Each structure stands twice: as structure tokens, then as C-alpha cells.
Amino acid sequence: MAERKIRVLVAKPGLDGHDRGAKVVARALRDAGMEVIYTGLRQTPEMIAESALQEDVDAVGLSILSGAHMALVPRVLDLLRANGQENVRVFIGGIIPDEDTPRLLEMGVSGVYGPGTPTDTIVNDIRRSVLGSAEISE
């Protein structure tokens, strides 16, 4: 009974202490049938990469409200690559200025989501990028 479950790590890097958004997304991914590893507040990029490795996740969701995304995200991406996890998709949520989004995508981020994004959008994007668009019927 081979079963493909999408596993997603949801983490909050940096120092801001507000994780309501991360929890809402985690809950939406759960309701979409995914297994969500929730690691909580104030994670360092090293902690996030280590958790992603041990849990062998398909995707990492980072919630960042502090404005430190241009420092934190490249660090996470580098560590994932260094660990051999270049295939892990990285999604960013939180307060990200519009002009930073193209640069984040260029670095290798798979999606950037600001406040008010319907959770269905995030769910479908993760599913599509992990499983390949062929298997999605919306």
C-alpha cells in the first residue's frame, strides 16, 4: 500500500513572536491531507534545515513578519542545498514588500504569499509543485 503523503515543515525563523498566520496555514495544509511538521517560533535557519532533513519533507513554509526575509531566506536555501535537499520547495508567507518578491523567486523560492492570500491558493501551489501539475484536478 504505497502511499504518497506530502510532508511540509512550517517554521518561523527570526525573532518576531506572532505565529497566528503560520498556524492558519498549517491547519489549512492539514485539512488538505498533508502532514505538517510544526516547529514553532524563533527558529534559526540551521534549526529549520536540520528539521527539514530529519523529517525528509517535500516543502518548507517560512512565515516571516520581521522584515528580515532577505537575510533569512537565502541562508535557509543555502543550508538545504548543502544538505542535499535542493529539491525541497520553499514557500514564504508574511509581510514581504512587493519589490522583494522577484528577488526571492530568483533565489529559488517557489512562492511568496502576503496577507489575505486564500489558503486554497497555497495548498494548490504546494501540491502542484510537489506532485507535478499533471496530477492536479481543481
Add this chain to the structure above:
Amino acid sequence: MDLVHAVLEGNRLALARLLTQVENGTVQGRQALEALFPHTGRAHLIGVTGPPGTGKSSLVNQLALQIRRSDPPRKVAIVAVDPSSPFTGGAILGDRVRMRDLSGDPGVFIRSMASRGSLGGLAHATSSVVQALDAAGFQVILIETVGAGQAEVDIARLAHTVLVVEAPGLGDDIQAIKAGILEIADILVINKADLSGVEATERALLSMLQLAHPAPRIFANQREHHHLAWDENPKDLESVETWIPPVQRTVAVEGDGVTELAGLIAQHVAYLQKTGGWEQREQARLQSELDELLRQALVRRWRDTVPEAHYTQVLQRLLDRQISPWQAVAELVNGGEA
């Protein structure tokens, strides 16, 4: 096989990927497990169970820190199981939130698992995941069950030492004498012991232990097998000292009582080794695994011999209330096409 060698050499990414294969029940995962099986049987498996919110994850965090501080430090793996949604199959695995103290230590490996429909407090693949971690050289494996109430006792089949974690204020002395989870405890932990009501909880647990008939901790269905030593020579029981589960107070978030708890775990290991209990648990575990696999294989083989149409037809008559479930089984197993 590459994956197997990489796991044996301590490659953590290979191990993580193997665990996914094992969890998903793939052919590759199974083949790797077969190759790794000769390397298993070395780890001390410690189960941590108890009701939700009693602090199991925090306690596991502290125990792992304690084990890493021991001399020489032993490598620790943690398998933390949380429930899957019965409706969507999704899960939130949140045990790592309490285990952040362990990050950055290469001697620790934490894996979260969703229960995926299994009801005994573990996932179906947990014992296989534990085997893989054992083969990968982790000397202590802490297995945290889903928040367990009364009947989720699978952990007792898997672990050498079972900690049942309670907290003050969760139930009266009738709860304490019910069958089930308290019976499987090798060590009872009252966590959050700084809360009021701890004396009453301790009293209830201690009186439950005094009432308990000191019985060997082997599952009822295992006792039917004639070749287990306990039943062959009941006299041996009297010559062997009996383990009475100790009760330990802890405050996991502060680390209070954790050194003492680690000491009790070491005593339990010594007891198991002295009395032959270690081998006995190994046998019980492997035997129940064998029986389970046998059951699955036999059902599958039998199923292949039954034409789908016949099965559907019997099922339909059952749904129409023409035959009872027992009659359906009799017809499928004895009569019909066979």
C-alpha cells in the same frame, strides 16, 4: 544497495529518506529493512505514553538531553507520533516544538510520524522506523505515542521500558484501577509535579500499585503460546525478583526529577537483563510482528483464490441481511468456490 550502506555509514539524509520509504510501505523500503535487519536488536527502546497534555514531549526532550550528557554519551533517536485526521488524512505534528534544545546535536535524530489511521497509539510503520534507527546505530530510541487515554497499548509490545506519564488532576482512583494503560507502565511519571493535587495523584497511583497482583508483563495473547518461560515454569516467578513500577515526580520544563528518572530507567534495564526479561520482550515483539505479517500474507493469498464476483455477491447478501457476517465468513472460507 546504496541506501543501506549510506545508512550504516551514518548518512543522515539517507536515513531520513529510508524512513520515508519505510513509512510509505514501498518495496524499496522493505528491501532496505531486510538488508538492515541483522544490524538491529542493539538499541534500548523506551516508550513514553500517557494522556494528551501531560508533557510527554517536554519529558522526552529532557530525557534525551540527560542521555546525551551520560558518560560515554549515547546516540539518541526520537520517534514522535501524533494523530492523523480521520477525515482528511492530514496531520499536525507538533512534538518538535518542545524539543528545540536538541537541535544542532549530531548525536540526536528526531522524526515525527502521523498515526495514519492506526488506533493503538503508534503508526503501523513505527516498529519498522524504529528498526531502521536501531540499525543506523542509535543506542537509545525514545518512542512518544499519540496522547493516549486508556487502551492505546501498542507501545508495550514494542518497547523494552514503558513510561506512562500522568499529571495531577486527571482522574480519581477509579481511573487508576481500570485496565489498560497504567498496567503497561514499567515506570510511572507524574509530570507537572509543581501543580496542586500532586499528592492525591501520587496516592492514587501508589495504592493502585499496591493492589496490583505482581504479574509478569506479557500480553494475554502471548501467554497462550506454550513455549514462553513464564508459563512453563511458574515456580521460577518466585525466585525472580518482581519489578514494582516506581512512581517518579518530574517537572519537565524545569528538568526537575529527570536525573532520578534516568536512574530508574537504568535500573529497569539492569532488571530486564538480570531476569531474562530483555530476551523475553524481544521474543514477544518479534513473535507478534511475525504473527501479524503471517496474518496479512495468509489473507492476501486466500484473497487471490476467491473470485471477485463471488466475494461481491456474498457481500451483497450480507448487506441485504440474507446472511449474517458469520455465515458470510463461513461461506467465503469453506464453501462457495473453494
